[in-house]
Amino acid sequence: WSPDGKNILFTSDVYPECDGAPEAEADCNAKKLDEHEKSKVKALIFDHLLYRHWNAYKEGKRTHIFLASACVGTAALGCPAGAARDLTPGDYDAPVFSLGGQDDYAFSPDGQEICYASNHDKNPAASTNNDLWIVPVNVGAGASPAQVLAQPKNITADNPASDSSPLYSPDGRYIGYRAQQRPGYESDRFRLMLYDRKTGQKKNLTETVGKQSPRSLALTADLWVGTFVWTPDSESILFVAEESGETAIWKVGAKEHELPPAGSVALPVASGPKELGMPPVTGGFIKGVGKDALFPITPAQGGYDDDLAVTPDGKQVLFTRMSIYAPIEIYSRVVAEEKWPPVAHQITHMNHEVLSRVAMSELNFFLFKGANNDRVQGFLIKPPNFDATKKYPVKFLIHGGPQGAWGDDWSYRWNPELFAANGYVVIMINFHGSTGYGQKFIDAINGDWGGAPFEDLMKGLDYAEQTYPFIDKTRECALGASYGGYMANWILGHTDRFKCIVSHDGMFNAESAWGTTEELWFNDWEFKGTPYDNRESYVTWSPHQYAKNFKTPTLVIHGQRDYRLDVSEGFQLFTTLQMEGIPSKMLYFPDEGHWVLKPQNSQLWYKTVNDWVDHWLGK
Numbered sequence: 228w229s230p231d232g233k234n235i236l237f238t239s240d241v242y243p244e245c246d247g248a249p250e251a252e253a254d255c256n257a258k259k260l261d262e263h264e265k266s267k268v269k270a271l272i273f274d275h276l277l278y279r280h281w282n283a284y285k286e287g288k289r290t291h292i293f294l295a296s297a298c299v300g301t302a303a304l305g306c307p308a309g310a311a312r313d314l315t316p317g318d319y320d321a322p323v324f325s326l327g328g329q330d331d332y333a334f335s336p337d338g339q340e341i342c343y344a345s346n347h348d349k350n351p352a353a354s355t356n357n358d359l360w361i362v363p364v365n366v367g368a369g370a371s372p373a374q375v376l377a378q379p380k381n382i383t384a385d386n387p388a389s390d391s392s393p394l395y396s397p398d399g400r401y402i403g404y405r406a407q408q409r410p411g412y413e414s415d416r417f418r419l420m421l422y423d424r425k426t427g428q429k430k431n432l433t434e435t436v437g438k439q440s441p442r443s444l445a446l447t448a449d450l451w452v453g454t455f456v457w458t459p460d461s462e463s464i465l466f467v468a469e470e471s472g473e474t475a476i477w478k479v480g481a482k483e484h485e486l487p488p489a490g491s492v493a494l495p496v497a498s499g500p501k502e503l504g505m506p507p508v509t510g511g512f513i514k515g516v517g518k519d520a521l522f523p524i525t526p527a528q529g530g531y532d533d534d535l536a537v538t539p540d541g542k543q544v545l546f547t548r549m550s551i552y553a554p555i556e557i558y559s560r561v562v563a564e565e566k567w568p569p570v571a572h573q574i575t576h577m578n579h580e581v582l583s584r585v586a587m588s589e590l591n592f593f594l595f596k597g598a599n600n601d602r603v604q605g606f607l608i609k610p611p612n613f614d615a616t617k618k619y620p621v622k623f624l625i626h627g628g629p630q631g632a633w634g635d636d637w638s639y640r641w642n643p644e645l646f647a648a649n650g651y652v653v654i655m656i657n658f659h660g661s662t663g664y665g666q667k668f669i670d671a672i673n674g675d676w677g678g679a680p681f682e683d684l685m686k687g688l689d690y691a692e693q694t695y696p697f698i699d700k701t702r703e704c705a706l707g708a709s710y711g712g713y714m715a716n717w718i719l720g721h722t723d724r725f726k727c728i729v730s731h732d733g734m735f736n737a738e739s740a741w742g743t744t745e746e747l748w749f750n751d752w753e754f755k756g757t758p759y760d761n762r763e764s765y766v767t768w769s770p771h772q773y774a775k776n777f778k779t780p781t782l783v784i785h786g787q788r789d790y791r792l793d794v795s796e797g798f799q800l801f802t803t804l805q806m807e808g809i810p811s812k813m814l815y816f817p818d819e820g821h822w823v824l825k826p827q828n829s830q831l832w833y834k835t836v837n838d839w840v841d842h843w844l845g846k
Contacts, residue, residue: 228297229338234364235295236332236341237311240288243318249310276352280324280745282788282820290320292332292343294364314341314362315379321345323357329454331357335395339364342382342393342402353747355389355413358382359404359422382422383429388415392454396461400424401481403464405452406431411748414630416451416666419466421481432464432479449666450477456535456544457481458562465535465544465562469663471604472592472634473529476544478562529590529635537562545574549637551590551608551644554578586611588647590635595690598659598679601668605687606633607695608643608653619652620702620844623688623725627709629672629680629753632661639829640822641708649837650846652698654691658683660710674755676710676768677717684714685722701726702844706836708732708784709792709821713770716800719781720773727843729836731784732792732821735800737769738762743793774803780810782839784832786819812839 228235245255263286271278271286278285292315298306315321322331322344332343342361348354360379383390388407395402402424405417419433433452453474455466464481467474530550537544544562548571549555556578560571588608597603610619624643626633633643633655647653657664658680660672671679692700704727707715712733719728734740738758741750751757754764766772781804785797797813804811814835816828823832840846 229334229364230336231338233297234334234338235297236314236334237293237295238290238322238332239293240285241291241313242287243289243316246313246316249312252313253310276350276747277745279790281790282786283790289318290322291315292321292341294341314364315343315345315360319345319347320351321360323351329392329394331391331393333393333395334364336397336399342395342404344391344393347381352745353411353751355407355411355748356387357389357391358384358386359390359393359402361402382427388412389417390420391417394455394457396457396481397459398461400461403432403455403457403481405455412752413746413749414628414662414669416449416669417453419452419455419464419479432481433466451662451666454533454535456537458537459539459541465537467532467535467546469531469632469634471663472606472632472657473636474531474533476532476535476546476560531634531636532558546571548573550635551637552587553582554637586648587644588613590643593690593694595687597683597686599671601659603659603683603687604657604664605691606643606653606655606657607691608647609697610647610650610652613697615697617697618699619650619697620699620846621688621691621704622646622651622653622840623684623703623705624653624655625684625705625707625711625714626655626657626661627707627711628662629660629676629710629713630662630669631710632657632663634663640824645833646706646837649841651840652695654688656684656687658687673753674764676713676753677721677770680714681717681721684718685724688724704729704840704844706731706840710734712792715781716770717768717773719779720770720776723778725779727840728779728781729784729839730781730797730800732786732789733796733800734770734792735796735803736771737765739799740792740796741765743790743795745790771799771803774807777804777807777809780843782836783811783813784816784836785813786816786821786823788818788820791821 241256242259245252245259247255271284291313293311294314295311296307323346332341334341340361340363342359344357345360346354346357348356358381360381362379386406387410390404390406392405393402394404400423402422404420404422406420407415407417409415418431421430421432433450450468450470453467453469455464457464462480462482463478465476465478467476530548532546532548534547535544542561543559545557545559547555548558556573557575558571558573588611591607593605593607594602595605624641624646643653643655659668660680662669692698703725705715705718705725706729708731712730715728715730716733716735718725737754741758744750754768755761756764758765783797783801785794787794801811801813814832816823819825819828823829
């Protein structure tokens with residue numbers, strides 16, 4: 228909505244060749260859609276990359292931003308006539324698909340301008356150079372497409388990396404936004420930037436934020452800025468940042484005299500230091516390390532906070548929170564700067580009745596020395612009705628990304644509580660490359676996909692086996708999706724310690740994966756070039772090169788509509804397993820992409836996975 232409530236911005240996928248006057252553009256798009264639906268020919272012709280993305284083909288369309296009047300009535304009543312106007316015509320996506328964060332377009336406070344993200348590079352499939360553009364809203368009313376196209380101004384042309392998530396300050400002076408610094412690297416951390424609309428100057432608000440954080444295991448000074456919101460007085464910005472398996476809310480001053488570190492204050496949501504029979508804890512995370520200890524993260528602590536909104540008086544922040552114990556609910560807390568701010572208050576209880584009938588197991592974390600002698604974090608969940616005198620089989624979960632992380636968050640896909648529910652200990656390791664431990668830790672996986680991460684996983688499991696006597700190390704299964712699927716395939720060729728493997732949508736052949744993916748910048752960065760420029764890297768880290776070592780029974784899962792890692796990767800793996808005589812099964816979803824999203828398909832997924840693990844671990 229525009230601030231005055233008179234207009235609405237929305238996005239729509241349209242044919243760029245239909246650019247024209249609003250009514251003519253709408254008619255042209257409707258005609259082309261109708262022709263496509265009625266035609267018996269469903270062939271597509273491509274002349275540029277990113278012809279498909281994530282789980283859908285673009286079909287020659289571009290995403291554009293439209294402005295529609297919210298006025299109901301006739302022109303005589305003061306309501307403007309005509310169809311919604313395209314504010315971003317041309318053969319570009321505006322906004323682009325998001326690399327994470329909030330919306331990539333916003334109204335100015337007076338409703339007279341919008342700012343949006345768009346990538347105008349020649350080959351956006353190999354580029355993360357998303358720039359921020361501003362355009363007056365009144366341009367387009369009676370103007371030709373050429374006049375509209377001449378209006379946008381690129382305010383971040385000096386940055387060849389990604390700029391995103393524009394948000395105007397309430398007083399209209401600034402545009403806050405997130406920016407990366409390294410071109411082509413989607414996992415470079417996002418900084419919080421400020422653009423002065425009056426002077427055109429920019430400044431980084433978060434380069435040193437984090438040095439005083441009591442929550443971070445790594446005491447990192449390079450937090451990754453997530454969603455953010457302005458305070459009503461335009462003096463400060465609140466943002467969320469991931470740290471060690473959960474997120475915290477931070478506050479930073481936007482004025483010159485309030486720049487960090489002096490003006491940045493961590494706003495952890497826990498009520499303060501907790502004495503839980505262990506070193507002092509904030510939000511479930513330690514400031515000192517004990518030996519052979521498990522540290523519980525309770526429902527009153529931890530969690531993932533997001534979707535911030537500040538009340539008009541600026542005194543409270545509303546936000547969503549999820550944890551491993553519960554899906555998203557709405558919370559509030561005061562915007563205070565005390566050392567130990569008040570605890571957050573839950574406002575909604577949408578899932579209380581259902582969750583009251585479910586036995587949730589405690590999420591614990593442990594620390595160990597991984598690759599490069601670095602401290603690495605792992606998580607452990609015990610099964611319901613846990614008996615410390617018994618031995619339990621293990622489901623060893625491997626996260627995707629690879630720049631992702633396990634933590635105190637909720638998902639109905641790969642839910643650790645569900646995996647533990649039928650009598651298993653669940654172990655998860657945030658290996659080198661995981662987010663929430665600083666940029667150096669994230670970058671460690673670049674060009675080393677099967678190196679340090681594999682070492683971390685094996686050392687983490689070794690530590691758990693040696694430390695917790697309730698683990699039955701003779702009955703363990705490794706399960707992973709996306710990069711986790713890649714690592715499951717890598718494990719197949721490098722260790723026989725597991726009784727079974729589950730590989731979901733994983734890379735099997737690094738060279739063929741390059742040629743079938745849509746986001747080429749990802750593979751080019753991670754493997755330090757293309758297969759024809761740096762084939763050695765692709766060969767070194769490709770699981771298919773080690774197929775002669777495969778022995779472990781493996782369940783392969785893949786979706787036909789997965790365009791990040793094409794279904795051919797799953798078929799190649801399954802074919803190899805069958806040809807080598809290794810017990811194997813494939814679960815194929817013709818109607819799913821990289822994630823299994825349909826409820827009935829999800830039920831089948833869980834049943835097939837659990838049945839496979841139960842069979843090979845003797846349950």
